[in-house]
Amino acid sequence: xxxxxxxxxxxxxxxxxxxxxxxxxxxxxxxxxxxxxxxxxxxxxxxxxxxxxxxxxxxxxxxxxxxxxxxxxxxxxxxxxxxxxxxxxxxxxxxxxxxxxxxxxxxxxxxxxxxxxxxxxxxxxxxxxxxxxxxxxxxxxxxxxxxxxxxxxxxxxxxxxxxxxxxxxxxxxxxxxxxxxxxxxxxxxxxxxxxxxxxxxxxxxxxxxxxxxxxxxxxxxxxxxxxxxxxxxxxxxxxxxxxxxxxxxxxxxxxxxxxxxxxxxxxxxxxxxxxxxxxxxxxxxxxxxxxxxxxxxxxxxxxxxxxxxxxxxxxxxxxxxxxxxxxxxxxxxxxxxxxxx
Numbered sequence: 001x002x003x004x005x006x007x008x009x010x011x012x013x014x015x016x017x018x019x020x021x022x023x024x025x026x027x028x029x030x031x032x033x034x035x036x037x038x039x040x041x042x043x044x045x046x047x048x049x050x051x052x053x054x055x056x057x058x059x060x061x062x063x064x065x066x067x068x069x070x071x072x073x074x075x076x077x078x079x080x081x082x083x084x085x086x087x088x089x090x091x092x093x094x095x096x097x098x099x100x101x102x103x104x105x106x107x108x109x110x111x112x113x114x115x116x117x118x119x120x121x122x123x124x125x126x127x128x129x130x131x132x133x134x135x136x137x138x139x140x141x142x143x144x145x146x147x148x149x150x151x152x153x154x155x156x157x158x159x160x161x162x163x164x165x166x167x168x169x170x171x172x173x174x175x176x177x178x179x180x181x182x183x184x185x186x187x188x189x190x191x192x193x194x195x196x197x198x199x200x201x202x203x204x205x206x207x208x209x210x211x212x213x214x215x216x217x218x219x220x221x222x223x224x225x226x227x228x229x230x231x232x233x234x235x236x237x238x239x240x241x242x243x244x245x246x247x248x249x250x251x252x253x254x255x256x257x258x259x260x261x262x263x264x265x266x267x268x269x270x271x272x273x274x275x276x277x278x279x280x281x282x283x284x285x286x287x288x289x290x291x292x293x294x295x296x297x298x299x300x301x302x303x304x305x306x307x308x309x310x311x312x313x314x315x316x317x318x319x320x321x322x323x324x325x326x327x328x329x330x331x332x333x334x335x336x337x338x339x340x341x
Contacts, residue, residue, distance in 0.1 A: 018051065019189060022085040022111075024058045024104070025066040025073050026092035026124075033122055034073070036178040037089050040186045040198055047197045052190070056085070060092055060127075061100035079107040084114040087185065090124035091174070105131040112168070119181070122174030129153040139171040140164045143214045147291035161211050173214050180208050228253050229263055236276045240283040243303040246272050281317045284310070288326045295322045 021041055025034060041053035056077040059065050066073045077083060088111050096104065108131055112118055120128040125141040128134045129152040138157045141149050150158050163172035163181035165188070172181040183204060187195035199205065231253050235244070244252075249272060250260040264272045284302035287293055293301065299310030299322070314322050 016048075016050070016052065018054070019086040020054045020056070020083070022056050022058055022077065022088045022116075024060050024088060024090045024124075026060040026096055027064045027066055027094055028068050029066050029073070029091055030093055030122065030174060031068050031071065032176075033093075033174040033178045034091055036176070037091060037121060037182050039202065040179070040182040043198045043201045044186060044190065044194055047201050048194065056083075060090070060096050060104055062103075063097065063100060079103045085111060085116050086189075087117050087119065089119045089121055090127060091121045092124045092127060093122050093174070096127060101127070101130070108133060115168075117168050117170065117185075119170035119172060119185075121172040121178060121181070123148075124174075125149055125171040126152055128169070128171070129156060134169065134171075137166045137169045138164055139166070139169070140173060141171055142173050142175075144286070144290050147287045147293070151291055151293070160214055162208060162214060163210050165210070177208075177214070179204065180210070183207060184210065226263065226267060228255060228260075229267060232260060232264075232272065233275075233279075236279050239303075240280045241301055241303055243276060243280065246276070249276075277313060278317065280304070281313060284314065284322070285318065285325070288322050289329050295326070298322060 021038065023034065023038055038055050041055060044052050057066075057073050057075055058077050058079065059073075059075055062075075062078070065075065088108065090108070104127070108118060108128070112133060118128060118133060120126070120134075120139075120141065122142045123145040125134065125139050126145055126149050129139070129149060134153055135155045138159060139149065139153065140146075140159055140161050140163065143160055146158060146160060149156075161173075162177040163170065163184065165181075165184065170181065170185070172178060179202075183195065183199065183202075184207075186198060199207070232249055235249050235252055246260065247257055250257045253260060255263075260272050264270055264275060268275065270278075280302045284298050284304075287298035287301055288295070291298070296307050296310075299307060299314075302310070304310035304313065311321055314320075314325075318325060320328075
């Protein structure tokens with residue numbers, strides 16, 4: 001173990017001030033996300049040999065105490081208490097009952113008014129948005145809930161990345177990104193010295209940038225080795241809702257259509273047009289599964305001008321139509337959750 005050196009005090013950050021963290025947990029939480037979210041603060045207590053951080057657990061829905069794999073979380077605080085926390089982390093993986101949202105939202109608003117930094121993790125940002133606590137902020141969430149978050153957040157810029165800290169709000173994708181986020185918050189609150197000591201304690205030697213995308217491209221090698229393919233892929237991903245012509249994609253890549261077709265065929269064994277349609281259909285699938293849009297709206301939001309064109313393309317790609325795909329997923333959701341709004 002190492003002690004915090006005097007260098008920390010020279011940064012102008014009050015590294016020794018006692019701080020309080022509240023982890024508000026939904027039903028059947030990811031143990032991985034929960035433990036990674038709080039471990040940097042526990043480690044800070046160990047390496048500093050002082051109680052720099054107090055950590056409390058609250059149930060997002062007191063009627064459904066959080067537990068996972070028969071492991072129950074110890075609830076150490078309630079929404080009725082008038083305690084103010086420095087950092088509130090709302091970790092929710094599945095939906096919260098409507099009848100529980102009133103108390104949860106009221107408590108979050110009181111914490112915000114008292115100066116707490118609010119963080120939504122996994123699908124927690126959807127609840128912050130529904131409570132009106134993300135208006136005017138940039139935000140992210142777990143990629144499976146991105147479509148729902150966009151629906152709930154007309155005044156929020158939604159981006160897919162590991163985590164995002166915007167003034168007194170944070171949002172995080174959860175899972176492994178929980179550690180990246182909490183380490184970044186530790187650094188923000190306590191400075192570099194304690195951050196590096198905790199990093200050594202946790203063997204956290206390769207921190208990831210907040211801006212990294214949550215998902216890797218399948219078969220990424222061609223995109224890593226060929227910058228034109230990488231640019232074409234990015235252009236296609238950014239325009240799935242309003243597709244461009246292949247001529248325009250080639251022009252933006254600075255090459256001819258024939259050259260673009262050659263690169264896609266050589267490295268990916270497909271054409272630019274087929275790749276573009278596949279990306280649009282993957283986007284449509286996410287909307288079908290994770291949003292409350294009508295089937296027709298999911299097609300329009302994926303760049304298909306007519307329902308018939310959308311249905312034909314969807315069936316050809318997924319071997320079933322969008323409505324059947326949604327219905328089958330809804331049955332699985334009673335077991336696995338994730339289909340939230």
